Amino acid sequence: MRVILKRPWLSTIIWAILTVIFVVTMPDINKIVRLKGEPKIGQEYPFQVAAALEKEYQGVPKDKKLSTVAIVFYDKNGLSDEDIVAIKRIIYGLNSNREKYNIENISTHFKNPELKNYYVSGNNKVILASIQADKSKREIIEIRDDIYKFIDSVRKPKSLEVYLTGGDLITQDFVKASEDGVKKTDVITIVFIIIVLVLVFRSPVTPIVSLLTVGVSFLISLSIVGHIADKFNFPINTFTRTFIVVSLFGIGTDYNLLIISRFREELANGKDVDNAIITTFKTAGKTVVFSCLAVFTGFAAFAAASFNFFRAMSAISVSVLVLLLVLLTLVPAVLKIFGKNLLWPFNKEIQHTHSRLWEAAARLSTKYPYVVLTTVILILIPFLLSVRGDLSFNTLNELSEKYKSVKGFNIISKNFSSGKTFxxxxxxxxxxxxxxxxxxxxxxxxxxxxxxxxxxxxxxxxxxxxxxxxxxxxLSNQADTVIKGIDSLRDGLLKVNNAIETINKNLNMSTKEFDVQKLITGISQLENGVYELKISLEKLNGGFEQGLNGSKKIYDGLNKLSIGSSKLSEGFKEFYSEYTRSINKVKRELQGFDVNQIELLLTGINTANNNLKALSNKYPEISKDINYIMASEILSKIETEANKFAPKLKEFSSEYEKISAQINEADKAQKLISNSIDSIASASKQLADAHGKVLSGYYQIDKGQKQIISGVNLMYSKLQEFDKQKEQILKKVDELQTGFTSLKSALLQISDALNKMANSMQNMKSYFEGYKTTNIxxxxxxxxxxxxxxxxxxxxxxxxxxxxxxxxxLDTNPYTxxxxxxxxxxxxxxxxxxxxxxxxxxxxxxxGISSSNHDLRSIYFKDFKTLRLIMIISIFILMFLISRSIFNAAIMVIIVFADYYLALSITEMIFKGIFKYEALNWAVPFFTFVVFLALGIDYSVFLLIRFYEYRNLELSEALRLTSANIGHVVTSAVIILAGTFAAMLPSGILTLMQVSICVVIGLVLLAFFLLPFLYNTLMRIKRDII
CATH class of the missing domain: 3.30.70 (Alpha-Beta Plaits)
Structure with a gap:
């Protein structure tokens, strides 16, 4: 210390040089935060596992970082055809320049119409497109800005709005909002500190000295944190810089206030500048050292956290060490350089100020300790019990719609389900x-x-x-299909059975409608007559005289023969017409009977049984179901009947083919008979005509005689030919009738089997109805x-x-x-x-966002619980070392904890009850705990160390003097620290606003309620107990 006092300018110059070096080499903190500031969850958590699997799913290299971005096309009046054209133009442009915009792929409903419900809102006001952007080489905000530039360059209707949104874009907008908020906080904090210090010391010089020393600490520590974050991947986040500012300007100013107040007090006691400085640092300096150690311990404990967001707060411990070095080396030099001028223009009336509030509180607490303690407890209990501890992980609450990512998300939420987007x-x-x-x-x-x-x-x-x-x-659908198949099979069986019954009926009718034997008998008689005629004609050649008489007889015989032949021809034609009609009817019925259809029905039955068995093998539990068992038994019976029926079907098929052949042969025979009779009738007519000519002219006898003989011979030969065919015809007809009889028998057996099968299928159908509600x-x-x-x-x-x-x-906002x-x-x-x-x-x-927040909540509670315990133990040990009393250390920790929960409860009431938020932001309890335990403990250190200066006095007097002398310093320090946190209110960031209000409430309660009353009360009760 004496070395510094001898060469104060040397120390000042060294710190100035160091400041310039660190400022010049300081990396871009904002860029580092954008790249590395997102909360990172451990690889073992489901969200990180999903991220790795997603890359593998898409075939993306592990080192490539992808970000999902939704393009929101919105027209509040409804999307027009002109809008659609512009949207397609934008999509086409982005797809054609994917490399330029670092786009891996684009998904829309234009190429995948089945996704229309997913990408087009029901009210036709919004169309979405999904982009996978590669952020491995460029920041996502750079990619976003380039895409916006392209969209702005595309001609489109004025009513069409386009927004880009997504988890990463919302996070980056939050980072940007935080940066803007911090800038506001910096200015407001500096202005506030100047005003407070001027009011406290009534000197414009004192604030400048305080800000100068704190500013040096801030710039150097921020540079150091930036370097270790950039070079060694030390964790850093959006709140690191904010809390470095708040902490350094808050506690740094507090420490300066403590040192300058003690310096002023020593000057007021008549000491010179050097001795006043030496005494100040022996007393207040000791307080500063212990206080800095308390703060350092609190923040350094976060290095043990597994959550990078928590570990980032340990960077503040670096700032605290830098601040301590500045306070111990630069501040003495500045005090030496300014001397009494530090308090200009009131340096001639230097005096120390006492706190009447704290002194009165000490008197009351030591006089009525139990009344005061009871009152404090009654006040605390309702608030402490009301703390629910609900936390919100909704990043959207942090931002207003002036950010396009939030605007886009809100449009999606209003026109789609927000759960569909994320x-x-x-x-x-x-x-x-x-x-x-x-x-x-x-x-x-x-x-x-x-x-x-x-x-x-x-x-x-x-x-x-x-x-x-x-x-x-x-299975329900397959059961329904089986039921439909059963219905179809049963209908087919009934149709076939009806056809069989019709065939049997027609077969009975057909066999009665014609008699071939009568026809053959008539033809045989005709043959005998023609033979007699032939003999007569041969006798005619014996003599002309006899020929005339014979000619007359012949003429009469020929007339009879002609008439008989004509009648025979007409009768046969009538018979042939009836025969043809009956045969054709049989043919039609047989053709309507499809043998293949029966075979298909049998195959379908076998297939159904096999499928049922396969289903029981796949799902063994079904085989125990009573419906399944009964259906299986019925189907097995049907299959058994069908297998018995199969040979009969083959027999019938063979018989059917024989009958068809016989009908064809019979048809040919009937045609032969018809042709023969027609020939006989024609020949008879020719003979009659020829003999008529004999009577009209004898001179033509010779010629006519030859014609007659020729005609008779022709007719006789035809009749002989028919005589040879008659046995074959009779045989064919007999075979046909026998075939009809066999056919009728086979068809009756088939009909009976089909009726049984149809009835069984109806029963089986009712059992399969039971599976229609199964979802296997x-x-x-x-x-x-x-x-x-x-x-x-x-x-x-x-x-x-x-x-x-x-x-x-999900059916809710994914951030809730x-x-x-x-x-x-x-x-x-x-x-x-x-x-x-x-x-x-x-x-x-x-x-997904909801999964990320779920894992964040899990790791938050896990780490916070551990870190809270570590901090409590660390602070307790430090307080024990300072006070050398377990009771005193316990009192300080209890007071800080009571203050923390009381302030948190009131803040929760304000934001949930008045502003209707879902809960406090998840970071609020953490940040406020850090502030109360690491920074709030400062004032306990101030109090303890000052108390030990009066430890030789009676307890009540020592407490009164401690409160009177340190109360003003603590109150002023609390006002400064509260003011620096209150400066975060205009930031517009909900988390910072909630932390700000909670800390301000806690600091006010600590300075004006808990420390002046509870501390003195517990110390007084301690004496009674011990």
Whole structure:
């Protein structure tokens, strides 16, 4: 100290040089915060696992960092055709310049119409596009700004608004808002400190000295923190700089106030400048050292945190060490340089100020300790019990709609479900292919369980690509298909049976409608007559005389023959017409009877039975169901009947073919008979005509005679030819009639079997009705390979089919506590579901904003609980070392804790009760705890060290003098520190505003209530106890 006092300018110059060096080399703190300032969750948490699986799912290298950005196209009047054209133009431009804008891919409904419901709002006011941006080489805000520039360059309607939003963009806007808020805080803090110090010391010089020393500490420490964050990845966040400013300007000014007040007090006691400085640093300097150690210990404890957000606060401990060095080396030099001029213009009336409030509180507390203690406890209890501890992780509360990311998000929330924009995505990874029937069934089981959870609006997965289960692969749908198949089979059986009955009826009619034997008998008689005619004609050649008489007889015979032939021809034609009609009727009925249809019915029955058995193998639990057992038995009986029926079907098929051939042969014979009779009739007519000519002219006898003989011979030959065919015709007709009889018998047996099968199928149908409400999911192997199902696989599985995703759409804002609670339940249900399926997943991750906040909440409570314990123990040990009393140390820790919870309770009432916020921001309890334990403990140190200066006096007097002398300093210090925190109110950042109000309330309660009353009361009661 004496070295510094001898060469005060040397110390000042050294610090000036150091300040310049550190300022010149200071890295861009804001850029470092943007790149490294996001809260990072451990790799073992579901959100980080999901992030890694998402990269693997997309085939993206692990070192590549992707950010999902939503482009919001909005027209409050509804999107017009002109809007759509402009939107497509923007999408096309971005897609064509993906490398320029660091875009990995763009997803819209224009190329995937099935996604229209996902990307187009129901009121047709909003269209969304999803971008995967690569932020590995450029900051996301740079990519965002370039995209905005391109969008602004595209011609579009004035009514069309375009916004970019997403988790990273909202976070970056929060960082920007924090930077702007800190700038406001810096200016307000400096102005406030100047005003307070001028009022306290009534000198314009004192604030300048105080700000000069604190400013040097701030610039150097900020530079150091920046360097270690940049070079060694030391954690840093948006609040680090803010709390460095608040802490250094707050406690730094407090320490300067303590030192200058003691310096003024020593000068007032008549000491010269050097001795006053030496005494000041022996007393107040000691207080500053212990106080700085308390603050350093509090902030340094955060280095043990696993959460980078907490560890970032340990950077403040670096600032505290720099401040301590400045206070011990630069401040003495400045005091020496200014001397009594430090208090100009009132340096001639230097005097020390006592605190009447603290002195009165000390008197009351030591005189009525139990009354005061009871009163304090009664005041504290309602507030302490009202603390709920609810926390909000909603970043959107921090920002107003002047930020485009927030504006875009709010548009989505109003026109879509906000949960659709920021869904929860579950990634499941297996070592084996998931494109199997078993794996898909397990995935659907998980999907089904998740869809039934409270807070889940929609679920999308490979088994529900459109948000609804693929019904064709559900057991209920398959049961319905079986029922329809049974109905179809039964209808087919009944139709076939009706056809068989019709055939039997027609066969009975056909066999009675014609008699071939009568026809053959008539033709035989005709043949005998023609033979006699032939003999007569041969005798005619014996003599002309006899020929004339014979000619007359012949003429009469020929007339009879002609008439008989004509009648025979007409009769046969009538018979042939009836015969043809009957045969054609039989043919039509037989053709209507499709033998293949029967075979298809039998095949369908066998297939149904096989499918039923396969289903029981896949789902053993079904085989125990009574409906399944009865259906299986019925179907087995049907199959047995069908197997018995199969040989009869083959026999009938063979008989059917024979009968068809016989009918064709009979048809040919009938045509032959018809032609022969027509020939006979024609020949008879020719003979009659020829003999008529004999009577008209004898000179033509010779010629006519030859014609007659020729005609008779022709007719006789035709009749002989028919005579040879008649036996064959009779045989064919007999075979046909026999075939008809066999056919009738076979058809009756078939009809009986079909009736039994139809009745059994009706019974089986009623049993399958019981499965129509079952949701068991099964995709046959052949369906997995189909082109239609491949679309679902491509949309929800990676290329090698080892990773699948399930998308959950929440029914609430994804930033709210409700969303976090939903995720908490989802993770529990998911882990439980995985225990009851056969497919083994080696890695499971849950992604999305809600999942990130859920993991953040988990690690927050885990780390905060540990760090709180570490800080309490550290501060308690330090206070014990200072006071050398466990009781005194315990008193100080209790007072600070009571102050912390009291201030937190009141702040919670203000923001939840008055401003209607969901809860305090999650960082508020943490930050305020740090402030109260690390900074608030300062005033306890001030009090303890001053008290030990009067330890030889009677306790009540020592407490009175301590309060009177240190009260004014503590009150002024509290006002300064409270003022520096109050300077955060205009920042516009909700977290800073809540911290500000909580700290101000706590500091006021500490300075004007807890320390002056509770401390003195407990110290007085301690004497009575001990």
């Amino acid at each position: 869904p929860v995505t579950i990634y499941l990874k297996s070592n084996k292919s998931l494109a199997t029937s078993d794996a898909l069934s397990d995935i659907e089981k998980i999907t089904e369980v998740l869809s039934k959870q409270k807070g889940i609006k929609d679920v999308y997965s490979v088994t529900r690509p459109q948000g609804e289960i693929i019904k064709q692969f559900t 999911f099964y995709v046959p192997p052949e369906a997995i390979k189909s082109s239609s199902f491949k679309k679902a696989l491509d949309s929800y599985m990676n290329k090698n089919r080892t990773i699948t995703k399930i998308i959950l759409i 506590n409700k969303a976090i609670d939903i995720v908490d339940n989802v993770e529990k249900v998911l882990n439980n579901s995985l225990e009851f399926i056969n497919t083994k997943f080696v890695s499971v991750g849950v992604g």
